[in-house]
Amino acid sequence: MRLSKLFTRTVKETPKDELSFNAQVLIRGGFIDKLAAGVYTFLPLGLRVHNKICRIIREEMDKIGGQELLMAALTPKELWQTTDRWDNFDALFKLKGNDGKEYALGATHEEIVTPTVKKHIFSYKDLSICVYQIQTKFRNELRAKAGLIRGREFSMKDAYSFHPDEESLNEYYKIVQETYFKIFERLGILNITYLTYASGGAFSKYSHEYQTLCSAGEDTIYICDKCKIAVNHEIIGEVDGCPACGNKDLHEEKAVEVANIFKLNTRFSKPFGFTYLDEAGQAKDIIMGCYGMGPSRLMGTIVEVSHDDKGIIWPANIAPFQVHLISLRQNDAADALYNELIEAKIEVLYDDREDLSAGEKFAQADLMGLPYRIVVSEKTLADKAVEVKLRSANQAELVKLKDLISYLGG
């Protein structure tokens, strides 16, 4: 992509109406635009990041047998009444159609997925299964000041598993736990993300959250360094030290809940009368689990934990492009290199603009945060080379043009 064609522009000034760092820097870099508090447009660069996060999640969910579907945002009142959540889920946006029918905007989809899957599952032979979607969720939050970390509209990967018994649920629950760590590894936040015991709500004793250490986080967690697990503040009074090893020396940190998983057991299958026939022909309750993860929240969190005072430092796996190619009045040579990199399947954002100074181009590249900055100038070309600098490094180095593709791993 040529920056002369990309319609978005970076902004020097910090937006005045935006309190959160992640939103400030994403707006300044041309990744997102603020439409209302907690409601954002993903601009081309931001959409590329978001799509890469979604692709990683999708690939890992597919590997553990997740079957992708896509449910609606307009969800009928009757389904929420069936589970007694129409009046008891305070973040539901509610609305009425011209025909008088009432809906909630989907804030989560247990009420939708359970009766849908019920139409297709009859026998123990049909179990276990897991379905998931990556879809837009809506929550009627009173406050939304944390940028992408707490949206009124946001993206969610929500998965739901259906089992013949608790043993089967427990087995799959563990598989998802492992898969989530694989996802966090690919997103570059594994070492700061903790499996965290939290309240199970109406469903079970505990649920599990994945909390990423972050000073802008709204949660407080207590970490056991021995087990690398944590306890959410909300239940710290209920547990006696680390739930895994009993260690009482836990330390407090601020964190963002980037994912959570619940054993739902029969909380939703019972109200919808979702049973199956076991091997003896007896009707038994379906046992369910659910597994959430927020791609847009992950994007905001990663910005919070991966930046310096000049701008964002994208992990390579989710950077919108791998290379930020800068031409300093050498567009002929840079054009040729741009085409060569594209042929080698390397993603390049190419600053081919002729009316910006070197300083302006460097400052914008730092703000946007792509992994490699490559500069083509009269001076580098005299050496038949380009200057390559990792966004995360302080020093640049000269790389011969003939060696560049292999240097980049292309």
Added chain:
Amino acid sequence: MRLSKLFTRTVKETPKDELSFNAQVLIRGGFIDKLAAGVYTFLPLGLRVHNKICRIIREEMDKIGGQELLMAALTPKELWQTTDRWDNFDALFKLKGNDGKEYALGATHEEIVTPTVKKHIFSYKDLSICVYQIQTKFRNELRAKAGLIRGREFSMKDAYSFHPDEESLNEYYKIVQETYFKIFERLGILNITYLTYASGGAFSKYSHEYQTLCSAGEDTIYICDKCKIAVNHEIIGEVDGCPACGNKDLHEEKAVEVANIFKLNTRFSKPFGFTYLDEAGQAKDIIMGCYGMGPSRLMGTIVEVSHDDKGIIWPANIAPFQVHLISLRQNDAADALYNELIEAKIEVLYDDREDLSAGEKFAQADLMGLPYRIVVSEKTLADKAVEVKLRSANQAELVKLKDLISYLGG
């Protein structure tokens, strides 16, 4: 994908609460599920079809310089008031947040995209540009009985172009017209889809729709066979024959509006004060165009026009899988073939179930409508062959196992 693993099941009975053919057969085949009138879940098979339609649209929009972004569904009241559409767009779903803020669910996005793009475009040097999204739209329809053809919630590709003058708009408008025909060609409906003159509304004399001939269509159009263009019923009284050649011998047909394009001129740029500086440094109004196309509606329309009494006949480009592989009690040989086809990058839905009769398997394959049905039986294996039948053909033929991949073009 193995059918023994796919959680959805086909249904023999036609759903009683569904009047439209496309929804009936898509529900029976396990492609979609009805959540409410005009609101559907895309099940795994249906999501694959929908994604393929979206991919084709995306590829063609990218080719003409479209820059993809993603706008929100929660759109603030003030933006709709700015263009005087809050009270004058009767299909808006409206709702209020806990903080008292009012929103419309996005039924179209001129009110969002115009002020967003305005933040990035200042000079004639920044023009022209085109942005697009594939996103979920909401319309508060009084009736929604046409399945995927008229949803209260549905997918839309909406593109918006921004120009320095009408000449530039007219040029791009023609490019989009050509691109739309390329998309319809790839979707297999080019020969029954007509560029149709329709009311320009408040924007211009005419807009253009793309109408696909379909007995279930809600529109009536008048076709000029000489020009292969049509006139929408709503303006037939205003035109004197074919707008292109003057031919008065037009014939009436029922059709579905699968896309529409408008020259918006300054209808939205003026209320938002969106101007640019021309070469002389003078502020001038931005000229806009918009270009809609409905992926979910296209999916419903294609089902209406491409089926027989046994089920759907998917065009190869959007079929969820290319091959429906059926094992008739020969799972060892069929398993090996399944793996071979997957290695050859051929998409296969594999009916490996052991508790269904040949007749049931064939009936379900016809209902689901994949391009190639391949049967592995004791009889075919005796010939070291499989039986291959095109869904659209009446006759099957034996193809030697060693020739199968090249037969399928793999």
